[in-house]
Each structure stands twice: as structure tokens, then as C-alpha cells.
């Protein structure tokens with residue numbers, strides 16, 4: 001074994017996840033493919049491009065009426081997502097948030113930036129803001145996953161990152177057991193504008209990992225609108241989906257990953 005092979009074996013031993021595609025677990029031999037293998041990158045870009053989504057909240061509709069954004073009322077918010085929140089896409093975000101897989105910020109953020117370009121809004125955005133975590137949650141986890149994603153997206157789109165322009169005021173423990181309408185009401189007024197950046201008259205892109213009811217992004221949007229923001233967009237890795245779509249997608253190998 002020559003010295004290069006020795007070096008590679010040692011790297012493999014200490015940093016195995018860096019050379020393995022986190023989606024299909026194939027070895028990414030070239031190691032230059034935006035954090036996922038070329039085949040998975042292509043398939044995800046196809047989903048982003050071809051699967052029908054709600055133009056307002058990004059829900060994967062498969063051509064059906066969107067059940068998700070009917071409580072959004074007058075908000076200026078428009079959201080896009082990369083993939084449906086299921087299968088391997090759900091596992092990826094779970095590992096990223098709770099299992100310290102911070103390196104996933106790159107492939108996820110890269111694909112989110114791609115979605116923003118597909119939406120045709122990249123040129124309209126003045127600045128990018130991550131959705132802040134409740135401070136106790138950030139200390140407990142050690143990082144804010146939305147900030148890590150926002151950093152990658154800001155770099156890809158070459159836009160300024162306003163990381164501290166929004167602050168989270170309080171945390172609602174009961175959020176997960178509430179219905180759609182109640183969640184929107186429960187989070188109203190949860191965010192504060194820090195006034196360290198000038199949002200007045202500008203269009204902002206908010207970054208979060210997933211969108212469920214949209215209550216979090218709506219609350220941020222409301223705060224930014226009051227501060228004078230002209231338009232607010234949201235980009236998330238994953239969103240809800242219709243059951244019809246799930247049936248179609250189950251034939252796709254993204255939803256059934258073999259064990260490592």
C-alpha cells in the first residue's frame with residue numbers, strides 16, 4: 001500500500017461520513033459533488049423542478065387543492081421547499097438537527113438555494129435571515145440549524161446574511177398538540193425585530209428547516225412587515241405532501257433506504 005492509500009484509509013477511518021452520500025449511502029468516489037452523489041443530486045433537482053407545489057406555502061400538492069395555507073389570511077409570505085417531509089428526506093433533517101450532522105448543511109443549503117433560483121425570486125431578495133431558535137433550545141443543541149443553512153444559501157445566492165435581525169421572544173410548549181389555526185394564533189408575536197439592519201422597503205428571504213403549518217414563518221413575516229419589509233419569502237428543506245403524492249413517491253427509492 002502506497003502512502004496515498006494509507007492516507008485515504010486513515011481519513012476514511014476518522015471521517016467516514018464525508019466520503020459517503022448521506023442519501024443513498026453510496027461512496028462518493030470523486031468527493032466533489034456538493035455533499036451528495038451526482039445521481040441523488042440530479043433526482044432531487046428533478047423533484048424540485050417537476051412535482052407540483054402550492055405557489056403560496058410550498059405544500060406538495062400533486063395537483064390537488066392545498067389544505068395547508070387557508071389560515072394565512074393577508075400575509076405577504078410566499079414559501080418554497082425542496083422535498084416532501086418523508087423517508088430519507090426526513091431522516092436527513094433529523095440527523096442534521098439532533099445527531100450533530102452539521103456537515104449536512106452544505107448539501108441541504110445548496111439544494112435550497114437551487115429551489116430559490118427555480119422560484120425565480122433570487123434577484124428580488126435583498127437579504128437572508130435564519131429563523132431564530134428559542135435561546136434555551138440553542139444552548140441545549142449547541143447550534144441553530146437554520147443559521148447553518150442560511151449561511152450556505154447566502155453564499156450560493158451572494159446575498160447578505162442578517163443573522164441577528166430577528167429575535168425569538170418566548171417558547172410555547174403546547175405548540176405540537178395544536179391544530180393548524182391554533183398554531184398560527186399561538187405563535188403570533190413570538191418574534192421581535194432587533195433593528196440592527198434596515199428592512200424597510202426590502203424583500204427578505206427567511207430560512208427554516210421544515211414548514212408544517214407555516215405558523216413560525218408567518219409570525220416572522222408579520223414582524224418584518226410591521227418593520228416595513230416589502231415582501232417576505234421563505235425557503236425550507238421539506239414541506240408537507242398530499243397522500244396521492246406519497247403513493248406515487250413510494251415507488252421511488254428515496255422512501256426506502258437500506259440499512260447501512
Ligand SMILES: [Zn+2]
Pocket residue numbers: 021022023024025026036037038039040041
Ligand atoms: Zn447518493
Ligand SMILES: [Zn+2]
Pocket residue numbers: 054055056057058059066067068069070
Ligand atoms: Zn398552500
